[in-house]
Amino acid sequence: MIAIDFQNRKPIYEQIVDRIETLIVNGVLEADSQLPSVRTLAVELSINPNTIQKAYSILEQNGYIYPVKGRGNFVSGNEELKLRKKDSVYESLRETVKKGRELGISGDCMVAKVREYYQEEIEE
Amino acid sequence: MIAIDFQNRKPIYEQIVDRIETLIVNGVLEADSQLPSVRTLAVELSINPNTIQKAYSILEQNGYIYPVKGRGNFVSGNEELKLRKKDSVYESLRETVKKGRELGISGDCMVAKVREYYQEEIEE
Amino acid sequence: MIAIDFQNRKPIYEQIVDRIETLIVNGVLEADSQLPSVRTLAVELSINPNTIQKAYSILEQNGYIYPVKGRGNFVSGNEELKLRKKDSVYESLRETVKKGRELGISGDCMVAKVREYYQEEIEE
Amino acid sequence: MIAIDFQNRKPIYEQIVDRIETLIVNGVLEADSQLPSVRTLAVELSINPNTIQKAYSILEQNGYIYPVKGRGNFVSGNEELKLRKKDSVYESLRETVKKGRELGISGDCMVAKVREYYQEEIEE
DNA sequence: GTGGTCTAGACCACT
DNA sequence: GTGGTCTAGACCACC
Numbered sequence: 001m002i003a004i005d006f007q008n009r010k011p012i013y014e015q016i017v018d019r020i021e022t023l024i025v026n027g028v029l030e031a032d033s034q035l036p037s038v039r040t041l042a043v044e045l046s047i048n049p050n051t052i053q054k055a056y057s058i059l060e061q062n063g064y065i066y067p068v069k070g071r072g073n074f075v076s077g078n079e080e081l082k083l084r085k086k087d088s089v090y091e092s093l094r095e096t097v098k099k100g101r102e103l104g105i106s107g108d109c110m111v112a113k114v115r116e117y118y119q120e121e122i123e124e
Numbered sequence: 125m126i127a128i129d130f131q132n133r134k135p136i137y138e139q140i141v142d143r144i145e146t147l148i149v150n151g152v153l154e155a156d157s158q159l160p161s162v163r164t165l166a167v168e169l170s171i172n173p174n175t176i177q178k179a180y181s182i183l184e185q186n187g188y189i190y191p192v193k194g195r196g197n198f199v200s201g202n203e204e205l206k207l208r209k210k211d212s213v214y215e216s217l218r219e220t221v222k223k224g225r226e227l228g229i230s231g232d233c234m235v236a237k238v239r240e241y242y243q244e245e246i247e248e
Numbered sequence: 249m250i251a252i253d254f255q256n257r258k259p260i261y262e263q264i265v266d267r268i269e270t271l272i273v274n275g276v277l278e279a280d281s282q283l284p285s286v287r288t289l290a291v292e293l294s295i296n297p298n299t300i301q302k303a304y305s306i307l308e309q310n311g312y313i314y315p316v317k318g319r320g321n322f323v324s325g326n327e328e329l330k331l332r333k334k335d336s337v338y339e340s341l342r343e344t345v346k347k348g349r350e351l352g353i354s355g356d357c358m359v360a361k362v363r364e365y366y367q368e369e370i371e372e
Numbered sequence: 373m374i375a376i377d378f379q380n381r382k383p384i385y386e387q388i389v390d391r392i393e394t395l396i397v398n399g400v401l402e403a404d405s406q407l408p409s410v411r412t413l414a415v416e417l418s419i420n421p422n423t424i425q426k427a428y429s430i431l432e433q434n435g436y437i438y439p440v441k442g443r444g445n446f447v448s449g450n451e452e453l454k455l456r457k458k459d460s461v462y463e464s465l466r467e468t469v470k471k472g473r474e475l476g477i478s479g480d481c482m483v484a485k486v487r488e489y490y491q492e493e494i495e496e
Numbered sequence: 497g498t499g500g501t502c503t504a505g506a507c508c509a510c511t
Numbered sequence: 512g513t514g515g516t517c518t519a520g521a522c523c524a525c526c
Contacts, residue, residue, distance in 0.1 A: 006316045006317075007314050007315075007316070011317065011524075011525060011526095012317070012525080012526080013525085013526095022223070022226060022227075025227055026226050026227055026228060047526085048526055050526070051525085051526065054525095082227070085227060086224075086227055086229060089220060089223050089224045089227060089229065090237055092220045092223070093217075093220050093221075093224070093234065093237055093238065093241065094237075094241045094244075096213060096216045096217050096220055097217075097238055097241040097242055098241065099146075099213050099216075100210075100213045100217070101242055102146050102150060103146060103149050103150050103206075103209060103210055103213060104149075104150045104151075105210060105213065107238065107239060107242040107243075110217065110238050110242065111235050111238050111239065113214055113217055113218075114217065114221055114231070114234050114235055114238055115231060115235065117217065117218045117221040117222065118221055118225060118231040118234070119231075120218075135500080135501060135502085136501080136502080137501080137502090161512085161513065161514085162513080162514065162515090163512095163513085163514095171502085171503090172502060172503050172504070173503095173504095174502075174503075174504085175501085175502065175503085177514075177515075177516095178501090178502095180514085181514095181515085185309065190379050191379075191513090191514060191515090192378045192379070192511095192513090192514090193378075193383065193384070193509080193510050193511070193513075193514070193515095194509085194510040194511035194512080194513050194514075195510090195511070195512090195513060195514090196512095196513060196514075197513095197514080259515080259516060259517085260516080260517080261516080261517090270471075270474050270475060273475050273476075274474060274475050274476045275476075285497085285498065285499085286498080286499065286500090287497095287498085287499095295517085295518090296517060296518045296519070297518095297519095298517075298518075298519085299516085299517065299518085301499075301500075301501095302516090302517095304499085305499095305500085315498090315499060315500090316498090316499090316526095317498075317499070317500095317524080317525050317526070318497080318498050318499075318524085318525040318526030319497090319498060319499090319525090319526070320497095320498060320499075321498090321499080330475075333475060334472075334475055334477060337468060337471050337472045337475060337477065338485055340468045340471075341465075341468050341469075341472070341482065341485055341486065341489065342485075342489045342492075344461060344464045344465050344468055345465075345486055345489040345490055346489065347394070347461050347464070348458075348461045348465070349490060350394060350398050351394075351397055351398055351454070351457060351458055351461060352398060353458060353461065355486070355487060355490040355491075358465065358486050358490065359483050359486055359487065361462055361465055361466075362465065362469055362479065362482055362483055362486055363479060363483065365465065365466045365469040365470065366469055366473055366479040366482065367479075368466075381515095383509075383510060383511095384510080384511085385510085385511095419511085420510095420511055422511070423510085423511065426510095
């Protein structure tokens, strides 16, 4: 469910935060369902529990999950979050389009690519 | 020509590498034309010469520029690099589209955004 | 394991890169084994950590090693690199033979020398 | 007759020294024949006259050429020099063989390569 | 503890 | 003047 890329320059805790956010936003993890415990996940991914803890605190801070004392962490049901996540995709899209334009790639070309990549995913 | 964002997570030397690569790829810096000297650019951007040196040596390793002893650094004429640089933009686009689809954004919506962002840059 | 020749024209960081590449290619350093830390090696060779850092980052760029954040640098398992490294020796051999022939050294003589030098190393 | 590689890390004056030594040793430049003047060669190779001057001084110091006031530089007839030049080839051969052995290349393999490269040159 | 980035300042070789 | 190497010392993020 969660794959860590140790060679990536993105911090591990950030990879985890990102991945869980995605899972929550597109409904794989349902509202009020329980997340794996810090220790369990740490063992499973064979990384330091502190790192998981940091990821969970950030998720809590951003409103994606809520802790229940002595029971564990649960998925929050806040709908507003999906919008925020989408915004970050748009932002990334904006940056990429900007870079492409600087390199002299035409808008039509990029639109064509978007269509192609979008289909690609569906077929897979 | 080159603007540094000191707040950015991306290291300064990488910002410089990226910027110069872009300038070379889209033809602003022509083949065999001379780059600003390490010291000159350092003063101009008010950063340490070592940082410029690091950027230049990476550009050299990647084949974008070549040094001539006692004279300076010059733009390499390798055409293949331009294609490779563009490919990296396409790859980034592909990933973003994938993420967007996972979040349930429609293809048409993303195409519209691309058109919008592309125009945005032109108008600025 | 690594000896630095401070008199040599070849920069220190390059001597380190070369030595470690050799150790990796001939299997002394196995895939996924950990390299000495930047600071440790710096103390051991009594040179500046920055110089080790430079060597390591070049090894990374060339695909010989990979860093894991907060843990250290590890040997990459890429087999293709070993062939490439050997090719560079063949190329150097080719150039030397060419030069020797230009000076009128016979092929048999050079072959004899190769045998001699090869044994020399073994006896040492 | 003399080709300069501006991208090479070997200094230009050294490239010139090396090349002229080779031309003298294998008899292309005969004893007591005149070398091109500093200025002529500088123009021809489009490099700074100082650099040519430096190369000529080193050649003189090593006994390869001798200057005649007001006339120019001439090739020395010293036979001993050829031996010295050959020694440098042997030294380079020794280093290459050593590197090859470190990388696990067998002696027989290197001998075979030497034979191959030697023939290559003859056929060309 | 680890790697990575940056600064300041020095020295060298080459043109 | 140019690029290139090295040192010393600082700071940061990550584990």
